[in-house]
Structure formats: C-alpha cells, structure tokens
Amino acid sequence: MPETVTATSDFAAAPISLWRRGVNAFATFAAGAAVVLVLLPLGAVFGYLIYKGIGSINWAFLTQTPKPVGEAGGGMANAIAGSAFILLIASAFGVPIGIGAGIYLAEYGRNQLGNVIRFTADVLNGVPSIVVGIVAYGIVVLSQGHFSALAGGVALAIMMIPTITRTTEEMLLLVPNAVREAAYGLGVSRWRTTLSITLRTATSGVITGVMLAFARVAGETAPLLFTAFGNQYWNWKINQPTAALSLQIFTYAISPFDEWHRQAWAGALILIVLIVFAVSAVRIVAGRGMLKGAN
Amino acid sequence: MRTRFQQGLDDLRARLLRMGGLAEQAVDRACQAYIDRDLARCHMVLEGEFQINVAEREIDELAFDLLALQQPIAVDLRFILAVTKINSDLERVGDQAVNIAERAMDLVELPKVDLPVDIPRMAAAVSAMVRRSLESFIEGKAELAQAVLEMDNVVDRMKDEAFITLVKTMNERPEVTRQALDALLVARNLERVADHATNIAEDVIFWVRGADVRHNVTPEPTVHQASTDTH
Amino acid sequence: MGVGIKVDKLNAWFGKTQALYDISMEAPANHATAIIGPSGCGKSTFVRCLNRMHETVTDARATGKVQIGELDVYNGTSAVQIRRRIGMVFQKPNPFPTMSIYDNVAAGLKLNGFHDHKRLDEIVERSLKLSALWDEVKDNLRKKSGASLSGGQQQRLCIARALAVEPQVLLMDEPCSALDPISTGKIEELIFQLKEKFTIVIVTHNMQQASRVAEFTGFFLLGKLIELDKTEKIFTTPSDKRTEDYITGRFG
Numbered sequence: 042m043p044e045t046v047t048a049t050s051d052f053a054a055a056p057i058s059l060w061r062r063g064v065n066a067f068a069t070f071a072a073g074a075a076v077v078l079v080l081l082p083l084g085a086v087f088g089y090l091i092y093k094g095i096g097s098i099n100w101a102f103l104t105q106t107p108k109p110v111g112e113a114g115g116g117m118a119n120a121i122a123g124s125a126f127i128l129l130i131a132s133a134f135g136v137p138i139g140i141g142a143g144i145y146l147a148e149y150g151r152n153q154l155g156n157v158i159r160f161t162a163d164v165l166n167g168v169p170s171i172v173v174g175i176v177a178y179g180i181v182v183l184s185q186g187h188f189s190a191l192a193g194g195v196a197l198a199i200m201m202i203p204t205i206t207r208t209t210e211e212m213l214l215l216v217p218n219a220v221r222e223a224a225y226g227l228g229v230s231r232w233r234t235t236l237s238i239t240l241r242t243a244t245s246g247v248i249t250g251v252m253l254a255f256a257r258v259a260g261e262t263a264p265l266l267f268t269a270f271g272n273q274y275w276n277w278k279i280n281q282p283t284a285a286l287s288l289q290i291f292t293y294a295i296s297p298f299d300e301w302h303r304q305a306w307a308g309a310l311i312l313i314v315l316i317v318f319a320v321s322a323v324r325i326v327a328g329r330g331m332l333k334g335a336n
Numbered sequence: 337m338r339t340r341f342q343q344g345l346d347d348l349r350a351r352l353l354r355m356g357g358l359a360e361q362a363v364d365r366a367c368q369a370y371i372d373r374d375l376a377r378c379h380m381v382l383e384g385e386f387q388i389n390v391a392e393r394e395i396d397e398l399a400f401d402l403l404a405l406q407q408p409i410a411v412d413l414r415f416i417l418a419v420t421k422i423n424s425d426l427e428r429v430g431d432q433a434v435n436i437a438e439r440a441m442d443l444v445e446l447p448k449v450d451l452p453v454d455i456p457r458m459a460a461a462v463s464a465m466v467r468r469s470l471e472s473f474i475e476g477k478a479e480l481a482q483a484v485l486e487m488d489n490v491v492d493r494m495k496d497e498a499f500i501t502l503v504k505t506m507n508e509r510p511e512v513t514r515q516a517l518d519a520l521l522v523a524r525n526l527e528r529v530a531d532h533a534t535n536i537a538e539d540v541i542f543w544v545r546g547a548d549v550r551h552n553v554t555p556e557p558t559v560h561q562a563s564t565d566t567h
Numbered sequence: 568m569g570v571g572i573k574v575d576k577l578n579a580w581f582g583k584t585q586a587l588y589d590i591s592m593e594a595p596a597n598h599a600t601a602i603i604g605p606s607g608c609g610k611s612t613f614v615r616c617l618n619r620m621h622e623t624v625t626d627a628r629a630t631g632k633v634q635i636g637e638l639d640v641y642n643g644t645s646a647v648q649i650r651r652r653i654g655m656v657f658q659k660p661n662p663f664p665t666m667s668i669y670d671n672v673a674a675g676l677k678l679n680g681f682h683d684h685k686r687l688d689e690i691v692e693r694s695l696k697l698s699a700l701w702d703e704v705k706d707n708l709r710k711k712s713g714a715s716l717s718g719g720q721q722q723r724l725c726i727a728r729a730l731a732v733e734p735q736v737l738l739m740d741e742p743c744s745a746l747d748p749i750s751t752g753k754i755e756e757l758i759f760q761l762k763e764k765f766t767i768v769i770v771t772h773n774m775q776q777a778s779r780v781a782e783f784t785g786f787f788l789l790g791k792l793i794e795l796d797k798t799e800k801i802f803t804t805p806s807d808k809r810t811e812d813y814i815t816g817r818f819g
Binding site for chain 2: 774775778801802803804805811814815816817
Binding site for chain 1: 618620623625647648649650651652654655657659661662663664665666674675678679725728729732
C-alpha cells in the first residue's frame with residue numbers, strides 16, 4: 042500500500058494547518074457577530090417601543106377618536122381604521138397594475154419597450170416619498186379641490202408599483218420554461234398559460250413581493266401629508282381627508298404636549314404590530330392553499 | 337470509437353484466420369498423406385486435431401463475450417454471427433481431414449493398386465475452395481465468396497463420377513474392394529470439405545451483404561457494400 | 568384509433584440558421600416510429616414541428632406540409648388548436664408543480680374549457696390507468712402535488728396528462744433520458760401497449776430503446792433524414808453507410 046500512495050493523496054491526508062483553522066474560527070465568529078449586529082437595532086427598536094408604548098395601550102386607545110388638545114385620554118381608533126382604508130385603496134390600484142406590469146415584462150418584455158418600463162420602475166423606486174406625495178397632490182388633490190383618502194391611496198400605490206412589478210417579473214422568470222411548454226403542448230393559449238399556469242406557479246413569490254411593497258408603504262408618512270391630510274374623526278368616504286396612523290404619530294410626536302407624546306409611542310408600537318400581523322396573516326392564508334410537496 | 341470493441345473484433349478475426357490456416361493445412365496434409373501413402377503425415381494430422389478443437393472453443397467464447405458486453409448491431413453483429421458459423425465449419429473440416437488421414441493409414445497396409453479415380457485432382461479443387469473461401473473472409477469480398485459457391489458444383493460432379501466408377505470397379509475387381517472403398521470414402525470426405533467451404537462462403541456473403549443466400553434462396557435486395565476496411 | 572402522419576418537404580429555421588432540410592416521411596398509424604441521430608441533428612426540432620411547438624421559440628419558423636390524419640397542421644387551423652389534438656411528452660418530466668395529481672391529468676381539459684366534473688373523474692381515472700399509474704396514486708389524487716412523485720411516476724403522470732385529451736398521435740421527446748432503468752422499462756412497456764390506440768413518434772438517443780419499442784426507425788443527420796425503414800432492417804442491414812456508422816458507434 043505505501044508504494045502506491047501518490048503525491049496528491051499525501052496532500053489530502055495531511056492535517057489542516059493551525060493557520061487555516063484559525064482563519065476558519067475567526068470567520069465563523071465574524072459571521073455570528075454580524076448577525077447579532079443586525080438583530081440588535083431591530084431588537085432595540087422593538088424593545089424601546091414596547092417599553093415606551095405598552096403602558097398607553099388600552100381599550101380606550103384602540104376604540105376612541107382623539108380628544109381635543111389639553112384633554113387627557115382619547116385614542117387612535119380612527120387613525121388605525123384610516124390607515125387600513127388608505128392601504129386598501131392603494132392595494133386596489135398598486136397590486137393589479139404592479140402584477141400586470143410584471144407579467145408583461147416577464148412574458149412579453151424581452152424588447153426595447155420592456156427595457157424602458159424596467160428603467161422607469163427602477164427610477165420610480167428611488168423617488169423620495171415626499172416627492173411622490175407632492176405629485177399625488179398635484180394630480181388628485183388639486184383637480185378634486187380637496188384632500189382625500191383616494192389621493193393618499195394613489196400616492197402609496199405609486200410607491201408600491203415598482204417593487205411589485207420587479208418582484209413579480211423575477212418570480213415569473215424563475216418558473217422553469219418546461220412548465221410553460223407543458224401547457225403549450227396541451228394546446229393552451231399563451232395568455233391562458235401565463236395566467237393559469239405560470240402565475241399560479243409563481244404565486245408564493247408574487248405574494249412575497251406584494252407583502253414587501255405593502256410593508257414598505259404601510260408606515261409612510263410624507264406621501265400622506267398633502268394627500269390624505271389627516272382627520273380628527275371617523276371617515277369612510279373616499280373623497281374626504283382621512284386619518285392615518287403614521288400621520289397621527291407624526292402630528293403627536295412633534296407637538297409640545299406630553300399626553301400626545303405618550304400616545305405617539307403607543308401608536309408607533311401599534312403600527313409595527315399591525316404590519317407584522319398583516320404580513321403573517323397573508324403568509325398563513327396563502328400557505329394553507331399549498332399542497333403537500335409543492336414548493 | 338469503442339477501441340475495446342474494435343480490438344475484440346480484430347482479435348476474433350485473427351483467431352479465425354489462424355484456425356482457417358490450421359484446417360486448410362490439415363486437409364492438404366491428409367490428402368498428401370493419402371496420395372503418397374505417408375504414415376508420418378497421417379500422424380501429424382491426428383495430432384493437429386487437438387489444436388483445432390481448442391481454437392474452436394476459444395473463438396466461440398470470445399464471440400459470446402463480445403455479444404453480451406458490446407451489444408453489436410448491423411455489420412458488427414453480422415460479422416460475429418458469421419465468425420461463429422465459420423468457426424463451426426472449420427472444425428468440421430478438421431474432422432474430415434482426420435477421416436481422410438485414417439483412410440490413408442488403412443490404405444498404407446494394403447497393396448498399392450491403380451484406381452480409375454483422380455483423387456489428387458479432386459483434392460486440389462477442394463483445397464482451392466477452402467483457400468478461396470478464407471481469402472474472401474480476409475478480404476471481405478463477396479465476389480470471391482460467390483466464386484466458391486460455383487466451384488461446389490464441380491466438386492459434386494467429381495464425387496458422383498467417383499462413386500459410379502468405384503462401384504463398377506468393386507464389381508469387376510473384387511480383390512481391390514478395400515482400396516476402392518477407401519478411395520470412395522476419401523472422395524466423400526473431400527465432398528464434405530467442399531460443402532463446408534461453401535458454407536463459409538455463404539457466411540461471408542451474409543456478413544458483407546446482409547443477404548442470406550443459403551439453400552439457394554434468392555438474396556434480399558442489396559445493401560451497400562459493408563465497410564470491411566475496419567475489420 | 569391512431570392516424571398516420573405524412574410529412575412533405577418540411578424545412579425549419581431558427582432565425583437565419585436552417586435546422587431541417589426537406590424532410591419527407593410517413594409514420595404509419597398505430598405504430599411507433601423512432602427518430603435517432605447524433606446531438607444537434609434536428610430530431611427534436613423535427614418532432615416539435617409536428618405539433619408546431621417549434622413556433623414557441625422566438626424567430627423560429629417552418630415551411631412544408633404536415634398531415635396528421637385528416638388534419639393539415641400548417642394550413643387551416645391555429646397552432647393552439649393543433650396542439651389540442653396531439654399529445655406531447657418531454658425529456659424532463661414537467662408536471663404542473665402547484666397542481667394536484669388529479670388537476671395535472673385534467674389540466675388539458677380544464678384549461679381548455681371542459682368542466683363536466685363527473686366525466687372528468689372518469690377521464691382522469693382512465694388516463695391514469697392507461698399510463699399504468701392509477702394503482703400507485705388512486706388514494707392521493709387530490710392531496711398530493713404532481714411534483715411530489717418520483718421521476719418515473721412524474722413522467723407517467725405527464726403521459727396520462729397528454730392522453731387525457733384523447734389525442735390520436737403521441738409525440739415523445741426522449742421521454743426516458745432522465746429516468747432510471749426500471750422506470751424506463753415500465754415506460755417502454757407502456758409505449759408498447761399504447762400503440763394499440765395511438766400513433767407514436769419517439770425521439771431517442773438510446774438505440775437499444777429504439778430497437779425495443781419501435782417498428783420503424785428514422786435516422787437524422789445534420790438536419791436531413793438519411794434513412795427511414797423497418798427497425799429490424801435499420802439495425803441489421805442499413806442501406807446507408809452513414810446510418811451504419813452511427814449505429815455501430817463509429818461516430819456520434
């Protein structure tokens with residue numbers, strides 16, 4: 042046996058040097074430290090919010106509208122409902138347009154027009170949220186003559202669309218061509234294949250994209266400043282100014298009143314909790330629709 | 337491509353040729369022994385029989401392995417099948433050579449007589465058939481094989497004539513019956529050798545042309561001349 | 568019952584590159600015809616031209632006449648309509664990953680507007696029985712996803728899916744090349760039985776497979792059909808030297 046040992050097997054059999062082991066240990070440690078560093082601010086934010094805000098969350102806070110300045114008590118119920126309302130409007134615009142654009146880019150967009158759309162989406166993604174708000178102000182508020190939930194929804198929709206479009210496109214491109222071919226082979230038309238097969242296969246990823254966009258705009262404040270504007274009272278009319286949680290937090294936080302500061306902390310905590318809740322709920326509901334073994 | 341397979345085919349071919357040489361040599365020796373009444377040559381033939389039998393076994397085994405392991409098709413498959421058949425015919429040729437040698441050994445003990453039958457001429461014809469059939473295999477040429485098929489008729493006629501003449505001789509000169517009988521049997525053996533040479537030629541045609549020309553059935557429409565240069 | 572396929576001067580291009588040159592041949596009804604040839608010889612392209620799948624690639628086009636039974640493939644009906652009458656099984660099994668086994672088999676019907684549920688049940692069962700998969704999946708039809716089956720089972724599922732729409736012709740593009748020998752054996756057995764009802768064209772790079780399942784074999788080389796004949800003739804005494812060189816492994 043010894044005679045047939047070659048140079049390469051000598052190499053493979055040699056023990057790992059101290060230097061290599063040291064480097065390996067250091068890298069593992071560094072990676073672990075990075076994880077901690079990432080989780081730290083997240084934990085800090087949550088922790089601080091809970092610390093500052095939990096005391097102010099009570100039934101009154103969640104069900105009452107704000108009281109006049111100076112008076113104690115009151116809540117952000119209308120702001121919570123208003124946020125939900127505005128986000129619903131935003132999703133009604135943003136999701137179909139975003140997914141539609143994503144479908145176009147993935148299935149039909151390997152051309153110049155597609156490149157233009159992609160570029161536009163990327164630029165739009167980088168536009169500051171306050172600028173989007175001003176644009177929505179110009180388009181909707183000025184032509185209607187008043188602030189409205191609709192304007193707020195439009196502003197948020199504009200911010201949702203690029204994210205949804207790009208993720209939808211990516212997810213659709215991830216669907217292997219073999220799946221499309223299987224559908225074509227059965228004599229299914231192209232559009233039908235795209236909707237019933239390709240999109241259906243990419244559903245999980247598309248939903249993730251929508252959730253990402255949703256979570257991003259749920260907490261936006263600047264776009265709503267000149268569009269939804271805020272409201273002291275309940276409002277379910279699409280054409281009236283509407284309260285929003287982020288707006289309310291902003292207003293309260295920069296005010297000089299302690300009472301309002303206290304409520305702002307509570308509002309911030311509620312906002313975070315609601316976003317996490319909404320995203321998880323959609324994940325669970327979407328996951329229940331999946332079959333055993335499907336990915 | 338497929339070097340191991342090609343080497344197997346080359347090996348098979350070489351072995352068959354060697355065996356062919358042994359068989360051809362055995363027939364020539366046996367005939368010569370009969371004509372010259374040479375006992376020493378007879379013994380050489382009898383001893384050479386062993387080698388021929390060993391060669392037959394080895395060739396069959398190699399062919400079997402190639403079939404099992406290499407999945408040959410088309411011309412390669414035809415070649416291997418042809419080799420196994422030619423193998424069998426060559427072994428029988430060896431057997432016939434032994435028979436002729438045994439007749440020669442019998443004849444040596446008897447007084448020499450003149451018989452009205454030209455064994456040397458028949459032996460030469462048959463020897464030529466064997467040689468040409470082996471040549472057609474070496475060259476992979478169907479035309480050479482075809483020529484062998486035609487020579488068979490000539491040998492058959494020689495045998496028939498020999499029979500008639502020798503029977504007549506045995507009736508007229510009963511004292512030479514044993515010699516005549518020996519001659520008759522040798523004629524028969526030679527005719528069998530010719531048949532085997534014919535079989536070999538038919539197998540070569542099958543290999544080269546993919547046509548089954550046995551038993552005088554009309555051959556199938558011609559395929560292209562098989563590439564025999566690689567064999 | 569299957570129908571015969573007649574191809575007359577079929578030419579195909581990918582952009583400017585010509586892939587098929589004047590292919591003319593016939594595949595008889597209720598028989599299996601194998602298409603063999605080295606990589607890049609055009610055999611997949613050829614089969615994909617039979618049901619106009621070739622056109623799904625950008626810049627691809629084909630000219631010539633393909634007749635499948637009464638149907639003139641390139642003249643008169645849309646590509647989508649054609650593909651509903653012709654079944655296709657691909658090299659890598661491709662069941663719809665988010666659909667159950669039942670939905671996979673029924674996909675060809677449901678996606679094209681057929682919704683009679685009772686009849687669908689019958690059709691799904693019949694197709695799975697035809698493709699010898701019924702016994703293995705009958706208890707899990709709606710619960711298991713198509714992608715959770717083994718490779719060989721997936722391919723049989725794809726066969727069942729193709730058969731559910733009752734095509735008269737089944738095109739198979741190297742259906743066993745991604746499968747192990749046992750699954751391959753099962754599918755070859757299947758092809759043998761399917762011949763009674765369908766006409767099959769099977770592309771394969773495995774010559775032993777062609778010789779096992781097909782009565783006729785066509786040899787393609789560099790986009791041309793070199794020789795088409797009975798399988799036993801091709802594999803014992805091929806007429807063209809190029810065919811012989813290929814099948815004996817002297818190239819390719």
